[in-house]
Amino acid sequence: MKPVPFSYIRPDSVEKACEALASDPDARVIAGGQTLVPMLAMRLARPTLLVDVTRIANLIGIEETDTGIKIGAATRQADALASDLVAYQVPLLAKALPNVGHPPTRARGTVGGSIAHGDPSAEIALATVILGASIHYRDGDEDVEFLPEDYFLGPTVTAAPTGGLLTKVVFPKRPEGRVGAGFQEIASRRSDYAFASAGAQIVLDEDGTCVTALLGIGSVGDVPLAVDVSGLAGTRLSDADIRDAVETALEGLEVVDDLHASASYRRRAAARLAHMALAEAKTEALATEGAAA
Amino acid sequence: MKVELTVNGCKSEIDVEPRVTLLDALREELGLKGAHAGCEHGVCGACTVMVDGVAVRSCLMFAVQGDGLDITTIEGITRGEGELGIVQDAFCETHGLQCGYCTPGMIIAAQALLEKNPEPTDAEIREAISGNICRCTGYGQIIEAIRLAARHMRESNTLRARKFAE
Numbered sequence: 001m002k003p004v005p006f007s008y009i010r011p012d013s014v015e016k017a018c019e020a021l022a023s024d025p026d027a028r029v030i031a032g033g034q035t036l037v038p039m040l041a042m043r044l045a046r047p048t049l050l051v052d053v054t055r056i057a058n059l060i061g062i063e064e065t066d067t068g069i070k071i072g073a074a075t076r077q078a079d080a081l082a083s084d085l086v087a088y089q090v091p092l093l094a095k096a097l098p099n100v101g102h103p104p105t106r107a108r109g110t111v112g113g114s115i116a117h118g119d120p121s122a123e124i125a126l127a128t129v130i131l132g133a134s135i136h137y138r139d140g141d142e143d144v145e146f147l148p149e150d151y152f153l154g155p156t157v158t159a160a161p162t163g164g165l166l167t168k169v170v171f172p173k174r175p176e177g178r179v180g181a182g183f184q185e186i187a188s189r190r191s192d193y194a195f196a197s198a199g200a201q202i203v204l205d206e207d208g209t210c211v212t213a214l215l216g217i218g219s220v221g222d223v224p225l226a227v228d229v230s231g232l233a234g235t236r237l238s239d240a241d242i243r244d245a246v247e248t249a250l251e252g253l254e255v256v257d258d259l260h261a262s263a264s265y266r267r268r269a270a271a272r273l274a275h276m277a278l279a280e281a282k283t284e285a286l287a288t289e290g291a292a293a
Numbered sequence: 294m295k296v297e298l299t300v301n302g303c304k305s306e307i308d309v310e311p312r313v314t315l316l317d318a319l320r321e322e323l324g325l326k327g328a329h330a331g332c333e334h335g336v337c338g339a340c341t342v343m344v345d346g347v348a349v350r351s352c353l354m355f356a357v358q359g360d361g362l363d364i365t366t367i368e369g370i371t372r373g374e375g376e377l378g379i380v381q382d383a384f385c386e387t388h389g390l391q392c393g394y395c396t397p398g399m400i401i402a403a404q405a406l407l408e409k410n411p412e413p414t415d416a417e418i419r420e421a422i423s424g425n426i427c428r429c430t431g432y433g434q435i436i437e438a439i440r441l442a443a444r445h446m447r448e449s450n451t452l453r454a455r456k457f458a459e
């Protein structure tokens with residue numbers, strides 16, 4: 001369990017980090033290292049140079065901008081979880097974060113690292129897909145922006161530019177209206193990789209009718225996936241409404257079959273978790289005050 | 294590569310390859326064998342140490358990344374030479390260990406929890422040690438130990454006094 005030898009640098013700016021990444025085709029970014037270091041230890045990854053981005057001040061922090069809630073790529077997951085801004089503005093992300101690893105890994109792991117790794121079971125990635133957050137890279141002198149559906153291509157495969165550096169992710173702000181979020185997953189142990197996960201966000205109007213409904217499924221396909229439950233708009237989100245919408249949304253879903261869980265189990269679990277996440281989001285939205293109330 | 298580590302309040306400069314984990318540097322370079330090398334790939338939690346007051350896995354960090362950070366190992370939480378810390382005492386009292394392999398990691402995870410949260414619920418205790426595997430105890434007595442340590446810490450004047458002094 002010892003990595004192969006590599007060189008290490010810890011630049012203090014995005015420019016210097018990009019220079020270092022461009023200098024060596026086998027260079028890799030290290031942020032929290034909570035996934036990369038095990039891969040190094042097992043020699044599944046053999047970079048020649050590690051570029052540590054965890055002390056680049058521009059990459060750290062959470063702030064509200066005109067376009068949304070900006071989270072620097074090297075912001076620790078624990079800090080995002082403790083953020084009041086995230087809790088209020090991006091409640092779905094706040095619900096997803098406690099499911100990411102456990103306290104010691106969240107203390108080191110970063111929001112950007114989880115996205116860049118592109119694991120189909122990553123909860124933060126699922127939140128970006130559901131909410132349509134934008135993913136920003138610096139590639140040499142250029143800034144490049146991706147939408148999640150163009151970014152996540154397959155298991156740990158993303159559209160990230162070679163030698164590029166993930167700088168930030170921007171989540172849309174809290175929508176108007178009565179907002180609720182739900183996040184549900186099942187794994188063999190708490191904090192383990194999920195067999196299936198589901199996240200949902202609901203907006204209700206003053207009298208409790210659904211205005212918008214968003215749903216996404218993780219761990220069941222090659223990438224975290226947003227699925228269409230727009231048919232729930234206009235309904236009162238009864239159990240039957242939710243069941244029908246989930247059934248339609250998951251029709252034809254491609255499901256992974258592996259050692260950990262069979263395809264049929266994953267499909268059933270995904271449907272059940274989707275239902276639970278939507279119901280959780282509804283309950284939370286109903287608990288918020290109607291704007292006119 | 295040279296790096297200055299601050300471990301248990303002492304600064305030492307070591308010269309290690311970048312691929313040397315913080316865990317290996319603590320054990321091999323600094324002779325602190327308290328953090329255990331279990332799985333060495335971030336699964337078991339036996340190597341848990343505190344970095345800037347929070348529990349992290351020392352096998353998932355390279356020593357060169359520890360530059361300028363405040364690192365605390367199990368050796369650093371005792372009350373004095375030849376004495377045990379409050380959490381360590383509680384683990385003995387409730388039989389919160391059998392073979393002892395996971396114990397340093399469990400105790401550091403508990404210590405990090407109790408420094409932030411003096412009155413944790415059982416759910417919070419479980420969450421705090423959810424990254425630490427114990428193959429002997431079945432966890433029941435470990436949770437009991439952390440509950441007891443929390444009570445002792447709340448009741449301890451000296452410990453509170455030390456916190457205020459800091």
